[in-house]
Amino acid sequence: MATQFAYYPxxxxxxxxxxxxxxxxxxxPMLDIELLPMxxxxxxxxxxxxxxxxxxxxxxNVRILSQAExxxxxxxxxxxxxxxxxxxxxxxxxxxxxxxxxxxxxxxxVGARPYEGTKEVTHLLxxxxxxxxxxxxxxxxxxxxxxxxxxxxxxxxxxxxSSVMGFEDPDRPQSLERLxxxxxxxxxxxxxxxxxxxxxxxxxxxxxxxxxxxxxxxQSRDAGADCMVTPCPLCHLAMDAYQRKAExxxxxxxxxxxxxxxxxxxxxxxxxxxVMDFKRxxxxxxxxxxxxxx
Amino acid sequence: MATTTLDIFRYQPDVSxxxxxxxxxxxxxxxxxxxDAILKLQDEQDGTLAIRxxxxxxxxxxxxxxxxxxxxxxxxxQVEDVKREFETETVQVDPIGNFAPLKDLxxxxxxxxxxxxxxxxxxxxxxxxxxxxRLVSKEDMQKLFRESACxxxxxxxxxxxxxxxxxxxxxxxxxxxxxxxAGDVRDGQRKQRAKxxxxxxxxxxxxxxxxxxxxxxxxxxxxxxxxxxxxxxxxEGRSMKDAGARHAKAFLLSMRTGGKxxxxxxxxxxxxIKAHLDIPFAIQxxxxxxxxxxxxxxxxxLKEVQQLMKNVKETI
Numbered sequence: 001m002a003t004q005f006a007y008y009p010x011x012x013x014x015x016x017x018x019x020x021x022x023x024x025x026x027x028x029p030m031l032d033i034e035l036l037p038m039x040x041x042x043x044x045x046x047x048x049x050x051x052x053x054x055x056x057x058x059x060x061n062v063r064i065l066s067q068a069e070x071x072x073x074x075x076x077x078x079x080x081x082x083x084x085x086x087x088x089x090x091x092x093x094x095x096x097x098x099x100x101x102x103x104x105x106x107x108x109x110v111g112a113r114p115y116e117g118t119k120e121v122t123h124l125l126x127x128x129x130x131x132x133x134x135x136x137x138x139x140x141x142x143x144x145x146x147x148x149x150x151x152x153x154x155x156x157x158x159x160x161x162s163s164v165m166g167f168e169d170p171d172r173p174q175s176l177e178r179l180x181x182x183x184x185x186x187x188x189x190x191x192x193x194x195x196x197x198x199x200x201x202x203x204x205x206x207x208x209x210x211x212x213x214x215x216x217x218x219q220s221r222d223a224g225a226d227c228m229v230t231p232c233p234l235c236h237l238a239m240d241a242y243q244r245k246a247e248x249x250x251x252x253x254x255x256x257x258x259x260x261x262x263x264x265x266x267x268x269x270x271x272x273x274x275v276m277d278f279k280r281x282x283x284x285x286x287x288x289x290x291x292x293x294x
Numbered sequence: 295m296a297t298t299t300l301d302i303f304r305y306q307p308d309v310s311x312x313x314x315x316x317x318x319x320x321x322x323x324x325x326x327x328x329x330d331a332i333l334k335l336q337d338e339q340d341g342t343l344a345i346r347x348x349x350x351x352x353x354x355x356x357x358x359x360x361x362x363x364x365x366x367x368x369x370x371x372q373v374e375d376v377k378r379e380f381e382t383e384t385v386q387v388d389p390i391g392n393f394a395p396l397k398d399l400x401x402x403x404x405x406x407x408x409x410x411x412x413x414x415x416x417x418x419x420x421x422x423x424x425x426x427x428r429l430v431s432k433e434d435m436q437k438l439f440r441e442s443a444c445x446x447x448x449x450x451x452x453x454x455x456x457x458x459x460x461x462x463x464x465x466x467x468x469x470x471x472x473x474x475x476a477g478d479v480r481d482g483q484r485k486q487r488a489k490x491x492x493x494x495x496x497x498x499x500x501x502x503x504x505x506x507x508x509x510x511x512x513x514x515x516x517x518x519x520x521x522x523x524x525x526x527x528x529x530e531g532r533s534m535k536d537a538g539a540r541h542a543k544a545f546l547l548s549m550r551t552g553g554k555x556x557x558x559x560x561x562x563x564x565x566x567i568k569a570h571l572d573i574p575f576a577i578q579x580x581x582x583x584x585x586x587x588x589x590x591x592x593x594x595x596l597k598e599v600q601q602l603m604k605n606v607k608e609t610i
Contacts, residue, residue, distance in 0.1 A: 011555035014591075016584040040594040042553045045545060047502050051524030052533065052542040056606045060549070060599070084504075110601040156455075160504035161515075170508060171364055172380070191363075196455035196503035203564040204537035205499055211459035212501060241584065245575070280583045 005076035006068035007035035008086070008121075011043050012233040013078055019277035020233050023262040024078050024124065026275045031128070031136045031265075035076065038067055044085035046234075047200060061089030062103045066115035075121045078262065080232035084157040086121040088164050093117060123158060125231040125261055126167045129175035134182050142268040144184025148291045150264065151188040151225035151256075152176030153216055155235040156196045170194060176229065179261075183268035188225035192216040197238035210246040213238045217246060217254040227257040227288045229264045236260055241282045257285040267292050296324045298373050299384040300331060305395045306342060313395065316340075317384075322373065329357050329368035332387070332399070344398040352511065355447025359399050360388040365452040367511045390452035392461070406448050409464045413472040413491065420482025428480045437610075441474035441519050443512045450506035450516050462495045466506035466516030469497060473519035476526050477610060488523075488530035497523045498538020525610045537565045550603055553593030557586035 013021040028035050041064045043049075050057040064086060068075045077083045093100035094117045104114035127133050152173075159170035168175055173194060177187045195216055198209030217239060220228050230236050240258040247253055259267075263276045273294050278285045298320050305313040318335050326334070329347055336343045347357040350369045357368040362380045376385050393401035419428060450466040457463045469491060476487040491497050497520055506516040524542065527533070533543045544563040548556040561576075562569040569576075579585055593599070 011557075011591075015555070015557055015586050016579075018583070040553075040598075042549060042593060042599055043545065043555045045549075046555070047521075048542040048545040049549065050521050051497075052528045052539075052546055053606070053608055054521060054525045054610060055608050056603060059602055059606050063598070063602070106602060106606055109605060110598045112595075112598050112602075156503040156505075161507040161517075163507075196501045198455075198459070198501055200502045201456070201499060201538065203561060204541050205460070206568075208456060208460045208463075208499065209501070212455055215458075241579065241582075244578075277583075282578065282582055282584075 002029070002032050002034040004034045004036055004073045006038050006071050006073050008038055008041060008064065008075050008077045008082055010077060010079035010082040010233065011046075012237065017233040017236060017260070017280075019280045020078060020236070020260045020262065023260060023266050023271070023276045026271055027262050027266055027269070030140055030269055030271070032139075033076070033127075036071055036073060038064070038071075041067055044082045046081050047085065050085070057085075058089050058092060058099075059103050059106050061086055062093055062100075062115050063107055063112050065090055065119055065121075066107065066113045068119045069115060070113050074119050076124060076127065077121065078124050078231070079234065080123070080155050080158040081234055083121060083123045084164065090117075090119070090121060091164055123167075123231060125158065125175055125179070128265070129178050134178065137179075137182055137265070137269070140269045142183055143270050145180075145264070145268050146184065146292050148185045148288065149188045149224060149226045150180045150185045150259075151190060151220035151223055151228045152180060152193050153197075153220065153228045153230040153235060153239065153258075154194045155230060155232045156194070158231055159194050176231070176261075179265070180229070183265065185264070185268075188220060188223040190216075190219040190223040192219045197235040199234040199238035202238060202242060206245070207249060209238065210242060210249045213242060213246050214250040214252075217243065217256055218250075218252060221254045221256055225256065226291055227259055227285065229259045229261055231261045233260065243283050255283070257281065257283050257288050259285065259288065267294060295321050296374055297321050298331070298377065300335065301384050301386045302332075302335075302343065302398070303388045303395070304343075304398055306397060324374050326373050327369055328359075328361055328366070328371045328373055328376065328385070328387070331373050332368065344400050346400045353445060355445035358390050358447045358449050358452065360386075360390060360452070362386050363388070365390055365449040365509050367447060367449070370511060390448055392452055392454060392457045393448070403448065405461070406451055406465070406467070409468040410446065410471060412464065413468045413475075414483070414487065415468075415471045415475065417475060417478060417481050418483045419480050430479060434479045438474050438477050440514050441470045441477075444470050444474070444514045444516075445512055447511065449509045449511055450514075453505035453509045455503040455505060456499055456501045459501075460495065460499065463499045464491075464495055466500070466520065469500075469523060470514050470516040470519040473523050473526075476523060484526065485530045488527045488532050491523050492527045492532050492536055492539065494536075497527060498536050498541075522610050525608055529608060529610065540564050546603070548590070550600055552590035553596050553599050554591040556590045558588050558590070
């Protein structure tokens with residue numbers, strides 16, 4: 001029987017990065033996962049609502065957790081930011097009964113279900129980067145990445161703060177490397193894989209953000225990567241959509257294709273290329289497809 | 295006894311402008327701290343090796359440095375723990391990041407102190423002083439508990455990704471101190487502080503890399519303080535005064551109208567002028583199907599969310 005999750009793709013995967021949502025949904029049955037929709041779930045607030053109205057931020061995220069609890073399943077995300085915000089809210093109310101009570105009072109007042117604090121939030125990467133997860137990939141008999149040299153790009157919020165995230169050492173993460181290797185790729189290692197892509201401030205402070213993304217883009221290029229892979233759609237936007245702007249600002253060329261994590265898995269497992277919709281990428285992925293042989 | 299190779303960053307400007315690395319072999323007890331290891335090297339092998347330190351008890355914050363790339367307080371870090379954590383026999387020691395080195399592990403802290411001073415790190419109460427001291431309830435003081443623990447060691451500053459890209463960013467430590475006073479019920483400058491902290495290089499320049507929370511040796515969680523300062527700025531009427539604030543406001547508007555992020559609103563609302571000047575980029579995004587639908591998404595049970603937005607009171 002497939003493992004069921006309340007599927008929380010986050011706003012970006014449903015809108016400007018639809019290819020991520022579509023690929024995840026197509027991949028799920030191959031990985032023995034059933035993704036249950038959450039039609040009444042809001043945006044997690046992405047750190048912005050927390051910066052404007054901290055109590056509202058907490059209440060909105062607990063409301064999402066409560067919906068998963070009503071469905072009787074844990075939440076699966078495909079976005080670093082959603083993972084952090086949902087996990088943070090979960091930790092806050094699980095560790096403080098009085099706070100949970102206060103939040104639940106607000107939820108009940110508007111007719112929402114109170115949260116009992118029984119659910120967990122995980123990311124697709126975490127689910128797959130365990131022994132059990134890797135065996136799900138093995139079952140598919142991956143045809144592999146044909147030695148594609150992949151630079152893992154974690155971004156920030158799937159790793160830190162470790163007191164909230166806690167899946168792996170934020171200074172020496174290895175989950176993406178495990179997946180890349182298991183899928184028949186080669187790891188192009190570089191120091192900035194866990195630095196910030198700058199996306200949270202790209203609209204308000206574009207030049208600063210582009211100087212941040214430059215660090216990871218230039219290092220992955222220098223490490224001889226054929227492409228980068230990221231578990232976060234916001235990092236993807238920063239590295240892919242804004243890559244030409246970063247090149248112009250920093251006076252250098254990266255020409256670095258950036259894949260969403262499910263796309264890398266999809267390539268290795270032979271998922272229909274059309275589903276993965278690489279046309280939506282701003283930086284062409286042709287050389288990646290050529291190397292993998294699709 | 296244990297044996298460790300310490301690979302240390304050296305910079306002796308009175309001898310040469312070039313920095314270099316020097317390896318030292320050290321035999322030491324298994325519970326030796328990194329600071330004591332460096333002082334032992336200084337004492338026994340190279341008297342020119344320089345590090346700033348004072349209390350040796352994780353209170354003064356002056357011995358912050360990098361051990362295998364991670365910013366730590368040298369006095370509260372044991373050499374054997376670093377080796378265990380990084381599974382290595384060598385400990386690489388560097389000065390803290392985002393600072394110019396002055397000599398070996400000693401850096402120029404002037405920019406850090408200037409930024410600290412710029413946030414007015416002291417109470418400015420309103421009105422005449424009372425006969426007795428200004429009392430604070432335990433509950434009110436609890437709100438500042440974490441930020442009050444900051445020892446200004448600059449570990450957060452050392453790792454801040456925004457600072458690496460913009461040296462003028464005020465940085466996490468100063469902003470944590472900012473909240474420590476903006477959130478204090480005895481202070482009479484809340485509105486002025488909200489203005490002071492939310493301009494260019496302030497609250498909205500934080501890129502949320504979370505390194506500050508991760509690295510703080512005292513559990514101050516500067517990023518959380520920055521978040522709270524944003525909340526205070528909103529309460530004090532600064533929600534439209536900066537592109538960063540408008541970006542957050544756009545999330546609230548999206549939440550109210552559809553429950554999910556409305557990207558059509560987000561870009562022009564955050565920076566209307568830039569959005570109009572950046573038409574070529576917008577066209578490229580559209581070509582790749584990344585232009586959002588002008589019809590906002592609408593989640594089920596939206597009324598619950600709208601009512602929560604009216605009901606939930608902020609208590610920062």
